[in-house]
Amino acid sequence: MTLNRREALTTAALGTSLIAVPGVKAQRTPAPPPARGYDNQRIPDLGDGRFLNPLMAGDHPDPTILKDGRDYYMTFSTFDSYPGLVIWHSRDLVNWRPLTAALTRNIGSVWAPELCKHKGRYYLYIPTKNPTTSWVIWADRIEGPWSDPIDLKLPNHIDPGHAVGEDGTRWLFLSGGDRIRLAPDGLSTVGAPEHVYDPWRYPDSWDVEGFSPEGPKVLRHGEYYYLITAVGGTAGPPTGHMVIAARSRSIDGPWEHHPGNPLVRTTSLDEKWWSRGHASLVEAPDGSWWSVYHGYENGFWTLGRQTLLDPIEWTADGWFRMKGGDLSQPMKKPGGGQAVRHGQALSDDFATLAYGTKWNFFRPGPDERRRARVENGTLLLDARGKAPSDSAPLLLIAGDPGYRFECDIEVAPGGTAGLILFYDDKLYCGLGFDEKRFVTHQYGIERGRPANPHGRRMRLRVVNDRHIVSFHTSGDDGATWTRFDRGMEVSGYHHNVRGGFLMLRPGIYSAGQGTARFRDFRFAAL
Template sequence: MAGAALGGALSALPATGLATPVAAPTPRRGYDNQRIADLGDGRFLNPLMAGDHPDPTILKDGRDYYMTFSTFDSYPGLVIWHSRDLVNWTPRTAALRTNIGAVWAPELTKHKGRYYLYVPTKNPTTSWVIWADHIDGPWSEPIDLKLPDHIDPGHAVGEDGSRWLFLSGGDRIRLSDDGLSTVGTVEHVYDPWRYPDTWDVEGFSPEGPKVTRRGDWFYLVTAVGGTAGPPTGHMVIAARSRSIHGPWEHHPGNPIVRTTSLQEKWWSRGHATLVEGPDGSWWSVYHGYENGYWTLGRQTLLDPVEWTPDGWFRMTGGDLSRPIAKPRGGQAVRHGQPLTDDFGTLALGTKWNFFRPTPEDRARARVQDGALLLDAKGKAPSDGAPLLLIAGDTSYRFECDIEIAPGGTAGLILFYDDQLYCGLGFDEQRFVTHQYGIERGRPANPLGKRMRMRVTNDRHIVSFHTSGDDGRTWQRFDRGMEVSGYHHNVRGGFLMLRPGLYSAGAGTARFRDFRFTAL
């Protein structure tokens, strides 16, 4: 891997994350014109899951596949997606409803008929377990496993039937037979392969251990190099052992996945899990940043796996910029979900999520007569636990009819976190412009307590329009923005820039006829 030559190229990378555009086949479109992986001709084109779906954990359960992702401060969280063909996915349920902190890199597994989710968190730093007898729940309340110094638990069952959690840093701890507590103390069992010190990486950071048993071997797949930072940093390495207790030997081809050029479509590729396809083929799911679009967060990627005669494996998808033949034998379902919402029901968890809510926030949102009623909280999006969506396209538009109560302020936002967001809101007298996570201009509002509002994000260029006649005519708002820097390498937090709604001040805001269209 020619990593040493990239130092000069990285120093020339613009602060926004933009680089030379990468030509790619035209993606197929689904709900609301959103891009989808399945090309409809027996091939698919990454991303598998567009938008922020990081740290994928995948479970093969007979002919069904289930997958979930890090959901950080969004609640309800840990949305479980279902597939029969590994390419097309639909959301089923949100397994985590109690706010236990920022969720990082969970592990979904099934053991002796019961489903388990092992859930590491920050603030507080520990790991939890929740369980269910059916994938759709009900899921249990979280149980604290009291692991304050590690993240990214990976579940494994040894040749002797013992249960383990492999952890960051090459460590592990034994689990009780019921999987709901730990036994003994954390032990160090694996020294990960180390890259040359001339490579541009964020840091060593061995994390995301995933153990797969195939034949006589246990395969341990790990991420090193840091999760973000330089696009060439995050990578996938592997080791194997005939016993869950080691010793572990390094893959002779390490790293088996790594971005090596700034011209590649996908950057910072890592955190991989092996999974068998419906036709007996093998695949790997992992995440990566899209070239020039750190704002979309880490998107899930699918890479074909080939087993070699010596019992090792390799990824064969290259830089994942081209279409790949789908696995055979699976049953395709329609991928994704519409983001457009008539608010006939409240899709809280599977579509909408609160940002960093308290237990009381769930009662703030309800639907009535085709409207979302959102009680006011705080003074602005920064302290108001807004409702957010995951949008996975590089350009899109969303609009909504908004009506405020006396003393209320409401609007539409693009939200990274409580200190970095933009958008437009209004009260009965004035608009309020949100930019850089602060409230800025307050021009007069001639439309009063109700208007239709539209936000367009066209490849980082943001514009706002308002309408006082239900969208028949539009007036462009005199404030435009550029948001390519609203991402992790500027702010931290590993999040994405998400469209959403907020209600602040006093009273209850009514949102009707929410429409989303990818452009």
Template sequence: MIGGTALGGLGGLGGFGDALAQPRGPSAGAAPDWKRGYGNQRVADLGNGTFLNPLMAGDHPDPTILKDGADYYMTFSTFDSYPGLVIWHSRDLVNWAPVTAALNRNIGSVWAPELTRHKGRYYLYIPTKKTSAPGAKTTSWVIWADDIKGPWSDPVDLDLPNHIDPGHAVGEDGSRWLFLSGGDRVRLSDDGLSKAGPIEHVYDPWRYPEDWVVEGFAPEGPKITRRGDYFYLITAVGGTAGPPTGHMVIAARSRSIDGPWENHPANPLVRTTSLDEKWWSRGHATLVEGPDGSWWSVYHGFENGFWTLGRQTLLDPVEWTPDGWFRMKGGDLSRPIAKPKGGTALRHGQPLSDDFRRLRLGQTWNFFKPAPDEAERAKVSGNALHLAARGKAPSDSSPLLLIAGDQAYRFECDIEIDEGGTAGLILFYDDKLYAGLGFDGTRFVTHQYGIERGRPANPHGRRMRMRVTNDRHIVTYDTSGDGGRTWKRFDRGMEVSGYHHNVRGGFLMLRPGLYSAGQGTARFRNFRFEALA
């Protein structure tokens, strides 16, 4: 998942307002006619037997997918957001609904996990940094449950330093393994809750030509699928971000879990080759069988011109060839693709608007880098979210955030603060890079580039309705003192196309959210989210 340099790109790709930060090419111009779901959010299923990527819009990177009979489950890297590892459910591979958040205790920044089932029990293997200190070593944890809905166990540290992206596999003799970044693996105990041997190197991944423009070699994301006489090992190389032409999908196969591994003669199977393509930096793939016996691959990519949305999950049809290999058939994924047949279509996604009748923590809302007692700050009562103040600004307040997957959207909320409090609405990448508008009893506070800047007078006092519009990176703010009947445009607009990984690092996305800082408690009511076409 994490590879190469954290910053950089092709001659300035990802700078604030760079020409290349805007959509390019015919497939990246006007928004296609996606189907619309909750709050006008785009959904993949077009309702006519086809779907249009992204499968999961917004930041859903490093997908790990499990076929469990007629059901499919999928989760993603959730990094510093908690509750984390939200598990999604589907019965047709195209429409997905959230089930639960499996991880509630902050164990570090959660990278590419692995969801699997073995002998009736579900397992999640979770790579993280052991601490938040710069340069801290990585490890991998495991949690388990007998029901996908939970409860999930407390995390167990597997003590796997300096490796990421575990991929679970069962050998021909029933042995259990985790394949790891760099072409390594480790044997697991029979119960899957500890390592049962040393880390060993077993695979030297295929190398691309040296003149290709990539972020770095960075072999990662190993996923094992057994079909027929072979184990198939899918790996990502080329770096996760940086140049759009870097990330790619390669494959190898072996008749034994112990190798030797034969590289696919057509490597790479997936790679962005032009800045005009709809999807950039495509990689980190897993094979999965559809409900009708067809085969598919899920992987992630950045949307052309919208690094701010993070890495989105994509679905690509797979064809098996007579020589026992396979290929991806979806091309650049810019056009509708026929859905797999069979299965039952769930209603896709979830509403992002919130009347705060219940606390949707872990399903809709997540704290950023929460302290152990963070959840105690949030309560619902009287159709309001009561969020106790923490810190002085979004940078140290652990804001509540959600994932918005559309290129343009608007969100608004009634906000009331106690004396001494500051609260507002934000677009948050991380604690060093965010934008937004807040207020205290007498002044507004503008958040720009992760800095608190202008502080003009606030005519509304300690209660107002606030609205944020992010229209393809152009951000405006409006405020109302009469509950939204009349609005006044705030005299500060922003442009946020550079609030993303290739500028800041971190592999995150620009997320809408709210915060409460200073003293006392802020109350949020009638939160409304709407995607804009």
């Protein structure tokens, strides 16, 4: 049975799966409902000994995971959002909570980092674009403080993966099958990059974005080093991105291709998760083994690449295989480990400012932090620029297909502020106001400016119900609401239209003059 594209998208949006029975028309059966946590957000732990992907909903791409005794730490690409590289903590691989943002200084767009620990010290190897290079920061405690970034001067590679050779030498494996040696302290490189591995190639008939060997992760297990790599491109056709593996008895090679390559690949538009790849392997508290990687949710490129958890099995011939199938159904949780409550509330009373772990500036300047502060349950955000495009808005990661958010907003004379759904500075939508007029944002431009009957203070609400967006206003603190006469459809606000590998994020902005005041921010998944 096959679906056309529209049917596949509709099936995923409705949360259903299809069952084919010979001689009987295919029927839709409900997929398991997700569990719910803070603000009704979906969470992986179903509470009955099972979990349902995504492991980390919303934009959590290029996961890098570290097992450190009984603790697990994980972080992700954060691109132009700062503070960046939020480190999450778990004891059971399923439930996670944010600890800290390790990177506070804007060093460029952060891609596919590597978190590791060597001789008691934690390291983050960080590739960036604009400029294209790789950096390292370190800390003696995972909570920080983390060091200032050190430029490793690697202009032609991305996605460093840390490895330690059998003789104790340290290496970074890089995109394209290359590697470079690290100094013993891990804070500089030795020599030049060298090519050591020719990745497995898929058939020419497959629909992919490009070869793009990237995301190398090296694991030493038993007699072998295992090199896990992504090929096929990160986005583009849903069938492109995939996981391949090779092994060697020495860090120096030669590398033998896994006979089952590719180990993970989306093969049909019917599947729940598209473009799956960029995998790491990790051992659970009960001794079982798992893989974390990312994928796009069918029909929801706008949510970015979400982190997925897939069980693996070591086979008698010394290889491993993935066991989770298309990851659309619940699976038994790994055993052992004490669970922490998953996620964090996105609603905010602004008693404190969760700067970095919740709120992030988009492409901030060196002094951006000074713009935001809290006083008496109010977020004060100094104006910058003329619109969201140049105002460095404050943004959240929301991982549900449908949600609403609202806030009480007060603008200063000459100021403009509002609520937005923001992909990047060229593609966003939302509603703002000054003391006399509303301003609508659509396609990354400012459009209508109807009269504002509420003056300098009102409550705004944005509803994003599976890409159908509506705006609502209230002049009496939310007692009554008026639907704003402008609706939008935002399913195209994503990477395959705009590039950048980002997600459509809810947020707030303050532009023009003075300081905008935000109170009682409320978020609820639908």
